[in-house]
Amino acid sequence: xxxxxxxxxxxxxxxxxxxxxxxxxxxxxxxxxxxxxxxxxxxxxxxxxxxxxxxxxxxxxxxxxxxxxxxxxxxxxxxxxxxxxxxxxxxxxxxxxxxxxxxxxxxxxxxxxxxxxxxxxxxxxxxxxxxxxxxxxxxxxxxxxxxxxxxxxxxxxxxxxxxxxxxxxxxxxxxxxxxxxxxxxxxxxxxxxxxxxxxxxxxxxxxxxxxxxxxxxxxxxxxxxxxxxxxxxxxxxxxxxxxxxxxxxxxxxxxxxxxxxxxxxxxxxxxxxxxxxxxxxxxxxxxxxxxxxxxxxxxxxxxxxxxxxxxxxxxxxxxxxxxxxxxxxxxxxxxxxxxxxxxxxxxxxxxxxxxxxxxxxxxxxxxxxxxxxxxxxxxxxxxxxxxxxxxxxxxxxxxxxxxxxxxxxxxxxxxxxxxxxxxxxxxxxxxxxxxxxxxxxxxxxxxxxxxxxxxxxxxxxxxxxxxxxxxxxxxxxxxxxxxxxxxxxxxxxxxxxxxxxxxxxxxxxxxxxxxxxxxxxxxxxxxxxxxxxxxxxxxxxxxxxxxxxxxxxxxxxxxxxxxxxxxxxxxxxxxxxxxxxxxxxxxxxxxxxxxxxxxxxxxxxxxxxxxxxxxxxxxxxxxxxxxxxxxxxxxxxxxxxxxxxxxxxx
Numbered sequence: 001x002x003x004x005x006x007x008x009x010x011x012x013x014x015x016x017x018x019x020x021x022x023x024x025x026x027x028x029x030x031x032x033x034x035x036x037x038x039x040x041x042x043x044x045x046x047x048x049x050x051x052x053x054x055x056x057x058x059x060x061x062x063x064x065x066x067x068x069x070x071x072x073x074x075x076x077x078x079x080x081x082x083x084x085x086x087x088x089x090x091x092x093x094x095x096x097x098x099x100x101x102x103x104x105x106x107x108x109x110x111x112x113x114x115x116x117x118x119x120x121x122x123x124x125x126x127x128x129x130x131x132x133x134x135x136x137x138x139x140x141x142x143x144x145x146x147x148x149x150x151x152x153x154x155x156x157x158x159x160x161x162x163x164x165x166x167x168x169x170x171x172x173x174x175x176x177x178x179x180x181x182x183x184x185x186x187x188x189x190x191x192x193x194x195x196x197x198x199x200x201x202x203x204x205x206x207x208x209x210x211x212x213x214x215x216x217x218x219x220x221x222x223x224x225x226x227x228x229x230x231x232x233x234x235x236x237x238x239x240x241x242x243x244x245x246x247x248x249x250x251x252x253x254x255x256x257x258x259x260x261x262x263x264x265x266x267x268x269x270x271x272x273x274x275x276x277x278x279x280x281x282x283x284x285x286x287x288x289x290x291x292x293x294x295x296x297x298x299x300x301x302x303x304x305x306x307x308x309x310x311x312x313x314x315x316x317x318x319x320x321x322x323x324x325x326x327x328x329x330x331x332x333x334x335x336x337x338x339x340x341x342x343x344x345x346x347x348x349x350x351x352x353x354x355x356x357x358x359x360x361x362x363x364x365x366x367x368x369x370x371x372x373x374x375x376x377x378x379x380x381x382x383x384x385x386x387x388x389x390x391x392x393x394x395x396x397x398x399x400x401x402x403x404x405x406x407x408x409x410x411x412x413x414x415x416x417x418x419x420x421x422x423x424x425x426x427x428x429x430x431x432x433x434x435x436x437x438x439x440x441x442x443x444x445x446x447x448x449x450x451x452x453x454x455x456x457x458x459x460x461x462x463x464x465x466x467x468x469x470x471x472x473x474x475x476x477x478x479x480x481x482x483x484x485x486x487x488x489x490x491x492x493x494x495x496x497x498x499x500x501x502x503x504x505x506x507x508x509x510x511x512x513x514x515x516x517x518x519x520x521x522x523x524x525x526x527x528x529x530x531x532x533x534x535x536x537x538x539x540x541x542x543x544x545x546x547x548x549x550x551x552x553x554x555x556x557x558x559x560x561x562x563x564x565x566x567x568x569x570x571x572x573x574x575x576x577x578x579x580x581x582x583x584x585x586x587x588x589x590x591x592x593x594x595x596x597x598x599x600x601x602x603x604x605x606x607x608x609x610x611x612x613x614x615x616x617x618x619x620x621x622x623x624x625x626x627x628x629x630x631x632x633x634x635x636x637x638x639x640x641x642x643x644x645x646x647x648x649x650x
Contacts, residue, residue: 001125001589002621003042004086005079010044011037011066016646023640024610024617027625028632034646035625036140039595040066042623043138045078045089046122047130049099063098074098079107082125087113089121127585136579139594176502183495191495194488198481205477211468218461225454232447239443254420261413268406275399282392283377289393296389299373300382306369323353520578528574531608532567539574547571566600573597573609577616591621598624598631607634614640 007017012034018027029035040062053061068074075092076099086107093100102121104113117124126133134140184191279285284292326349333342377385525539528549538550540557549571550557560568577592584590592613598606610631613622617640624631635641 001591002081003078003591003623004081005077006038006041006045007077008038008041009068009070009072009075010041012069013037013041013646014068014070014072018644018646020621020623020644021642022617022621023642024614024635025621025623025642025644026632026635027623027644027646028629029625029627029646031627035627036595037066038646039138039140039593039625041076042078042593043130043133044074044099045076045091046125047133048091048102048121049074049093051097051100067095067098080125082113083115085113087116125588126590127588128583128590132583133590136576136583137590137592139573139576139592139597176498180495180498180502183491183498191488191491194484194491198484198488201477201481201484204472205474205481208471208474208477211464211471212474215464215468218457218464222454222457222461225450225457229447229450229454232443232450235443236447250423254423258413258416258420261409261416265406265409265413268402268409272399272402272406275395275402278395279392279399282395283388284392286396286399289389289396292389292392296385299377299385303370303373303382323349520575520582523578523581524571524574527577527612528571530612531570531574531605533604533608539571541575547575566602566605569597569600570605570609577612580620581616589620591623592616594622594624596626598626599628603630603634606630610635614638617641 002022003020005017005019007015009015016034018038027035027038044062044066049063049066050061051063053063055061055064066074073092073094076090078089080087080089088105088107090103090105091099091101102118104116104118104121105111106113115124122133123129126137128136181189183189186192276286326345330342330345330349333339333345374380374384377388379385379388521539521541524541524547525537528536528539534552536549537552538557540548540550546560548557548559549563549567560571563571580590580592594613598609601609613624614635616622626632632643636643
């Protein structure tokens with residue numbers, strides 16, 4: 001793939017165009033002129049913008065960071081050469097989904113390129129994922145260093161394996177560890193959960209079996225206590241029969257007297273309820289007739305005032321007749337061509353019409369007020385109001401008489417019932433079998449002891465039933481123990497198998513790493529040697545792609561902390577370029593994008609790096625953005641180099 005031309009509305013870029021050529025492209029532009037924005041634009045055109053990204057650690061997502069300053073929507077056009085065809089890529093979208101809408105057409109036509117998947121344009125065109133692109137060919141500002149990732153590991157693993165990219169040692173290792181953690185991780189995981197549940201279930205089973213034995217003992221004791229209590233009840237009942245017969249006769253006489261008085265009281269209450277109901281259904285309720293009379297007089301005065309006020313404006317018929325007469329006379333005058341008098345009469349007719357309208361409203365208000373008062377009394381005349389009050393006075397008088405009778409009857413009933421209570425107290429003392437030396441007293445004491453014993457057993461049984469309701473069935477608990485034991489054995493075997501697989505995988509991963517790393521380290525060392533004029537002759541890379549360099553003639557490598565900032569950037573640029581050569585598909589010719597990657601290089605090593613990039617640009621397009629003029633000056637006039645300048649939009 002090669003990029004020929006780009007036009008962007010992206011961040012600070014407002015419809016700006018950048019034309020590129022084959023080989024090494026150097027774009028010189030001062031700080032804050034849009035170099036990093038162009039780099040981000042290239043990545044967005046290939047892989048789109050993640051609209052779901054959120055701000056993390058104070059770093060704003062691309063959808064916010066590169067929103068056009070003009071307020072327009074993100075959009076862009078990129079003309080490329082892909083598989084020997086000239087193709088135009090277009091992206092646009094909305095604020096909520098920037099750069100989402102993607103099309104790929106043959107340049108100069110509207111024909112869609114069917115071989116490019118719109119949902120995975122970058123993967124189709126470059127043959128690598130966005131993650132691998134960012135960690136290899138896309139060298140952003142201040143991001144020369146590279147870190148390992150499962151996807152990059154899959155790409156590099158393909159170098160020494162069959163080319164299969166569907167698996168990663170690191171990814172598989174993490175999955176195995178996650179599976180093991182799900183089974184056991186210190187005190188968490190399914191196995192510790194089963195251990196705790198088994199312990200608790202066994203405890204519950206032992207408690208349940210103990211409670212079942214206690215329940216059988218309580219049932220037996222309760223049955224024996226009931227038999228003893230029932231036998232004593234029979235004995236006590238036989239001795240009490242005689243005394244009860246005598247007391248029943250005395251109680252019956254007293255109850256007959258109470259019943260008669262209750263009947264009379266009930267009749268009075270029923271009569272009183274009927275009168276109260278009539279009062280409640282009446283106009284005045286249970287209000288004192290004197291107060292009702294005062295209210296009636298006030299309402300009669302209100303009615304008289306309403307009638308007087310309504311008569312001040314004259315009758316409706318009279319005013320309507322006046323209006324009709326004015327209109328008729330005006331019509332006659334108009335007929336005889338007396339227009340001025342007719343106009344005067346018409347004006348008077350308008351005034352009269354307004355007066356008639358106001359009079360109707362007054363009559364309506366007066367009628368509503370009268371109706372409201374009559375509705376309160378449930379009648380239509382003043383006489384009806386008087387009749388309602390008369391009826392209320394009669395009912396209220398009867399109500400007071402019955403109420404007085406009811407009070408007297410209630411008092412008498414209360415006296416009779418007090419006498420009944422005193423009689424019952426006396427009889428109860430006579431029927432008390434707790435004192436004396438008779439057989440009835442003796443059996444009564446034995447019965448009391450039996451009742452106490454039975455009550456204690458029942459209370460203990462109730463408490464047992466409460467505990468039993470909270471306990472699970474022993475059969476269910478036993479079944480659960482068997483189920484948990486089987487699951488525990490199965491998971492234990494799985495855990496051991498996973499642990500064995502993890503150890504085997506780690507050993508295999510180390511072996512693959514030993515096979516991959518030397519080749520990557522060797523190519524990195526070649527590139528780094530060219531960048532440093534053979535000052536370093538060996539590079540060591542670990543599994544995480546952290547590098548250390550060995551100076552020529554030394555036996556021990558130096559860690560990055562012992563290198564200058566420029567040397568560190570040169571070392572990781574070498575790692576990046578080696579990865580590009582080894583991990584990126586040759587057929588796709590993925591371009592390399594560098595954003596101020598040489599900023600920490602001195603002039604000599606900058607020239608070495610540029611010559612190296614120019615040499616690599618024979619096989620793939622390289623785009624270098626820089627804020628220094630020296631890169632352009634050093635490469636000016638050299639073959640396979642293009643000095644490009646962005647073109648401002650109109």
